[in-house]
Amino acid sequence: QLQLVESGGGSVQPGGSLRLSCAVSGSTLDGYVIGWFREAPRKEREGVSCIQDSNGATFYKDFAKGRFTISRASAKNVVYLQMDNLAPSAPAVSYCAADPTVSHLPHSCFVGIAAGRGSWGRGTQVPVSS
Numbered sequence: 001q002l003q004l005v006e007s008g009g010g011s012v013q014p015g016g017s018l019r020l021s022c023a024v025s026g027s028t029l030d031g032y033v034i035g036w037f038r039e040a041p042r043k044e045r046e047g048v049s050c051i052q053d054s055n056g057a058t059f060y061k062d063f064a065k066g067r068f069t070i071s072r073a074s075a076k077n078v079v080y081l082q083m084d085n086l087a088p089s090a091p092a093v094s095y096c097a098a099d100p101t102v103s104h105l106p107h108s109c110f111v112g113i114a115a116g117r118g119s120w121g122r123g124t125q126v127p128v129s130s
Helices: 107-113
Strands: 003-007 018-025 033-039 046-052 058-060 068-073 078-083 089-099 124-128
Touching (some): 003 089, 018 033, 018 089, 033 107, 046 078, 046 107, 078 089, 089 107
Antiparallel strands (some): 003 018, 018 078, 046 058, 068 078
């Protein structure tokens, strides 16, 4: 059973940056797809970015392209999400999740994992105040 713990959230001003970390225990990252997701009040949870550990392939939703970078330190079992030029938004909770499904990416990550498949962390708050 995987355990995931997010950290790095916190208040930031528009245009600022944050780096989120997802520490994974219970298994190595090898063979997994790890994704970052966010959930704002009264909105559906949505995918942000995913990474396939075995080959380092990365995937981003359109709003994240050019501003967010997902990476992993496999030796440390940690996945990062660097977020730059953050836009004003209501407080949202960012989650990381991991799942062994590596086919049909990125759909299987942005849709399949977002629907609740795999193992999830408890989330970290990321409010971007104006």
